[in-house]
Amino acid sequence: MKKTLNIAIILFATLLISCGGKEEKKKEGFSYEKKATTEQKAKKAESVPASKKIDLDNKGIGPITSLALPSEIDQGMVTQGADVFKKMCTACHRPDKKFIGPAPNNILDRRSPEWVMNMILNPDEMVKKDPLAKALLIEFNGSPMANQNLSEEDARAVLEYFRTLK
Amino acid sequence: MKTFLKSTFALLSILVAFTSCNNASKSNSGALSSSAAEKVYVAPGEHDEFYAFISGGFSGQLSVYGLPSGRLFKVIPVFSQDAEKAYGYNEETKPMLNTSHGFVPWDDSHHPDISQTNGEIDGRWVFINGNNTPRIAKIDLSTFETTEIIEVPNSAGNHSSSFVTENSEYVVAGTRFSIPIPQKDMPIKDYKGNFKGSLSFISIDPEHGHMDIKFQLIMPGFDYDLSHPGRGKSHGWFFFTTYNTEEASTLMEVNASQNDKDFIAAVNWKKIEAYVNNGGGTMMPTRYAHNVYDEATHSATSTIKKEVRVVNPLDVPGAVYFLPTPKSPHGCDVDPSGEYIVGNGKLSANLTVHSFTKMLDAIENNKVAGDAYGIPILNFEDVLAGVVEQPGLGPLHTEFDGKGNAYTTFFISSEVVKWKLGTWEVVDRQACYYSVGHLMIPGGNSQKPFGKYVVAMNKITKDRYLPTGPEVTQSAQLYDISGEKMELLLDFPTVGEPHYAAGCPADLIKPRSKKLFKLEDNKHPYATLSEADTKVVRDGKTVHVYMTTIRSHFAPDNIEGVKVGDKVYFHITNLEQDYDVPHGVSMIGANTSELLIMPGQTETFLWEPKQVGVWPFYCTDFCSALHQEMQGYVRVSPANSNTPLKWSLGEDIE
Numbered sequence: 015m016k017k018t019l020n021i022a023i024i025l026f027a028t029l030l031i032s033c034g035g036k037e038e039k040k041k042e043g044f045s046y047e048k049k050a051t052t053e054q055k056a057k058k059a060e061s062v063p064a065s066k067k068i069d070l071d072n073k074g075i076g077p078i079t080s081l082a083l084p085s086e087i088d089q090g091m092v093t094q095g096a097d098v099f100k101k102m103c104t105a106c107h108r109p110d111k112k113f114i115g116p117a118p119n120n121i122l123d124r125r126s127p128e129w130v131m132n133m134i135l136n137p138d139e140m141v142k143k144d145p146l147a148k149a150l151l152i153e154f155n156g157s158p159m160a161n162q163n164l165s166e167e168d169a170r171a172v173l174e175y176f177r178t179l180k
Numbered sequence: 181m182k183t184f185l186k187s188t189f190a191l192l193s194i195l196v197a198f199t200s201c202n203n204a205s206k207s208n209s210g211a212l213s214s215s216a217a218e219k220v221y222v223a224p225g226e227h228d229e230f231y232a233f234i235s236g237g238f239s240g241q242l243s244v245y246g247l248p249s250g251r252l253f254k255v256i257p258v259f260s261q262d263a264e265k266a267y268g269y270n271e272e273t274k275p276m277l278n279t280s281h282g283f284v285p286w287d288d289s290h291h292p293d294i295s296q297t298n299g300e301i302d303g304r305w306v307f308i309n310g311n312n313t314p315r316i317a318k319i320d321l322s323t324f325e326t327t328e329i330i331e332v333p334n335s336a337g338n339h340s341s342s343f344v345t346e347n348s349e350y351v352v353a354g355t356r357f358s359i360p361i362p363q364k365d366m367p368i369k370d371y372k373g374n375f376k377g378s379l380s381f382i383s384i385d386p387e388h389g390h391m392d393i394k395f396q397l398i399m400p401g402f403d404y405d406l407s408h409p410g411r412g413k414s415h416g417w418f419f420f421t422t423y424n425t426e427e428a429s430t431l432m433e434v435n436a437s438q439n440d441k442d443f444i445a446a447v448n449w450k451k452i453e454a455y456v457n458n459g460g461g462t463m464m465p466t467r468y469a470h471n472v473y474d475e476a477t478h479s480a481t482s483t484i485k486k487e488v489r490v491v492n493p494l495d496v497p498g499a500v501y502f503l504p505t506p507k508s509p510h511g512c513d514v515d516p517s518g519e520y521i522v523g524n525g526k527l528s529a530n531l532t533v534h535s536f537t538k539m540l541d542a543i544e545n546n547k548v549a550g551d552a553y554g555i556p557i558l559n560f561e562d563v564l565a566g567v568v569e570q571p572g573l574g575p576l577h578t579e580f581d582g583k584g585n586a587y588t589t590f591f592i593s594s595e596v597v598k599w600k601l602g603t604w605e606v607v608d609r610q611a612c613y614y615s616v617g618h619l620m621i622p623g624g625n626s627q628k629p630f631g632k633y634v635v636a637m638n639k640i641t642k643d644r645y646l647p648t649g650p651e652v653t654q655s656a657q658l659y660d661i662s663g664e665k666m667e668l669l670l671d672f673p674t675v676g677e678p679h680y681a682a683g684c685p686a687d688l689i690k691p692r693s694k695k696l697f698k699l700e701d702n703k704h705p706y707a708t709l710s711e712a713d714t715k716v717v718r719d720g721k722t723v724h725v726y727m728t729t730i731r732s733h734f735a736p737d738n739i740e741g742v743k744v745g746d747k748v749y750f751h752i753t754n755l756e757q758d759y760d761v762p763h764g765v766s767m768i769g770a771n772t773s774e775l776l777i778m779p780g781q782t783e784t785f786l787w788e789p790k791q792v793g794v795w796p797f798y799c800t801d802f803c804s805a806l807h808q809e810m811q812g813y814v815r816v817s818p819a820n821s822n823t824p825l826k827w828s829l830g831e832d833i834e
């Protein structure tokens with residue numbers, strides 16, 4: 015009985031594996047690295063990744079030291095910001111999903127407006143000195159935030175556009 | 181015992197004496213060489229005081245050095261293809277090397293000269309001549325890129341070029357070899373009296389620097405060797421040395437060295453300009469290429485021009501005179517005041533200096549000694565300002581420090597000799613290693629030289645550096661000329677064979693140096709200004725790939741539907757907008773060079789896939805920590821396949 019049960023369990027397990035595994039996955043060859051990543055993730059589950067971390071007090075390092083956002087969203091700025099974002103940022107950022115860099119939606123729930131502006135305007139110094147920016151650089155595989163030489167006005171418009179991304 | 185002591189003492193004292201002698205001499209030379217070292221030392225991260233633009237000679241290029249350090253910063257491709265920068269390989273710059281003879285991917289670049297305003301170097305453009313297939317190039321010193329090349333028709337061995345007048349009105353190009361004008365099938369032995377030499381005055385647009393041949397002066401069939409503009413009081417005149425006034429066409433080293441005196445041709449270009457502005461001269465049918473690079477489209481266009489205005493000097497009386505000058509003069513140099521014209525008679529023991537004032541006086545008083553093909557020859561004695569007696573052997577070129585001194589190179593005796601204008605006395609001489617040709621003082625061809633350093637460009641290197649087989653590097657030497665005596669400071673290697681050079685204070689150029697191209701100003705017809713606009717378009721057998729780069733990926737990076745036999749144009753726009761973040765690209769099997777694309781720039785290369793398969797491309801310029809990941813694939817299907825055209829980036833990203 016015990017033996018039969020054992021065999022049944024093994025059979026069942028085999029069935030499960032072969033059913034669950036898609037054809038695609040078989041073609042992948044080996045999955046050593048992927049497994050390792052999952053394990054690492056699981057282990058580090060308690061520590062929040064930089065992209066999810068909330069810090070509304072950190073203003074970052076750069077030209078913007080204080081910025082109060084009016085409660086009303088300025089639609090003119092949003093349109094301009096969306097245009098700048100499309101031209102200058104979409105090579106690495108998608109509005110609502112992780113791409114080369116993190117997604118900017120709901121960014122103001124996690125970061126101060128000053129931090130966002132400084133990250134756009136002064137990325138070289140930010141990734142060297144700001145603890146959050148440094149952690150982000152590592153989280154995103156060392157992919158640097160490119161300095162696209164935006165004017166302060168353009169960066170501010172991009173921030174207004176970010177306010178509309180939920 | 182006593183004797184032993186004595187002799188020991190004697191020995192010891194001799195030893196001490198020797199040692200102290202040695203010490204003294206060592207510390208002496210040490211102090212000397214350390215002061216030379218300090219003078220050329222530019223600390224890490226600091227900048228040089230001067231730019232030096234040193235011609236690349238038979239490399240066809242122009243190299244950029246810092247002085248006093250002698251450090252090489254850049255080799256600007258001008259007349260030769262340069263795979264490193266894709267110059268002459270990418271679709272945008274191929275037209276730059278077009279000529280009336282077709283695509284000519286090489287030349288021999290000789291004499292750079294920087295544009296001037298009011299007789300002073302202004303640091304906007306540097307011009308340089310292609311000697312072999314006569315051309316003049318303009319390099320924009322805000323981008324350090326060749327932005328224009330004009331071919332010079334009716335010219336051969338474009339050597340007495342490319343010198344700029346004191347308000348950059350003209351860049352002047354003279355022929356070294358005389359030829360039939362127009363070209364025709366005729367016996368070479370009938371050279372004398374039938375061949376002609378052309379002197380071309382190419383106007384420079386004051387705003388954009390665009391070049392246009394205003395007129396060509398058709399002169400007797402001599403060899404026009406070098407030239408320089410008048411300045412200050414002689415502004416409006418141009419001076420050309422000649423040799424082969426014998427008009428020989430064979431065994432020139434003997435036959436062109438017969439006459440005791442050749443000429444310096446003095447050309448009153450202001451007079452000819454007025455004549456031309458009044459409709460003077462005739463339009464002559466010819467063919468020459470005019471190639472212009474447009475910074476907005478990042479692309480060059482080549483236009484073949486069909487005619488040129490020629491002027492017979494006899495039609496403009498009083499415009500051209502010959503000043504007799506001993507023994508096949510080479511360099512033709514005008515001092516900062518414009519008064520003295522130095523003829524460096526390369527086979528003469530003495531250095532001849534003419535006086536502009538005396539020349540005008542001789543012309544006014546009609547002191548003419550004869551004529552050559554109708555062009556008046558003035559009396560040697562009437563125009564002579566003075567002679568530097570036996571300063572050395574084989575004088576070639578002279579530069580000035582703006583403090584009343586002249587510096588002449590002597591090829592045969594291998595030295596630079598400093599002498600005084602007006603008194604003609606030799607002040608100092610310093611050996612060159614070896615056989616110096618040209619020399620350069622920053623601002624040398626202007627009213628205001630910066631007389632701190634002189635660079636000697638040597639023709640022979642021999643043992644000056646570690647040997648590198650039979651071919652060794654070319655060599656330049658830097659001398660401090662701030663004191664009464666010259667001091668050799670530094671040897672440094674150079675590219676190709678440097679002929680002339682031009683230098684100026686770094687502060688004239690540095691603030692204007694462009695750091696990137698703005699994406700919003702990019703008007704390239706195949707530009708892709710955002711990743712959303714990337715695409716692949718098929719047009720018959722031609723495929724256009726509109727691709728972008730940013731750290732650290734190509735978009736798209738997977739392309740399918742390309743077929744064997746296609747012509748695939750990769751139009752790549754670098755979306756970076758940060759200083760010094762270029763990306764490169766290369767495709768396996770492409771019969772061309774990589775591209776090196778500056779921030780905001782678009783460049784194109786052609787790939788003609790010949791084999792079925794999946795072929796990679798990658799970034800060639802280490803751009804970021806993820807540079808090695810900057811790669812992609814193109815699937816190439818058989819010519820008759822139906823593989824659909826597809827392109828993508830990161831389809832499976834989470």
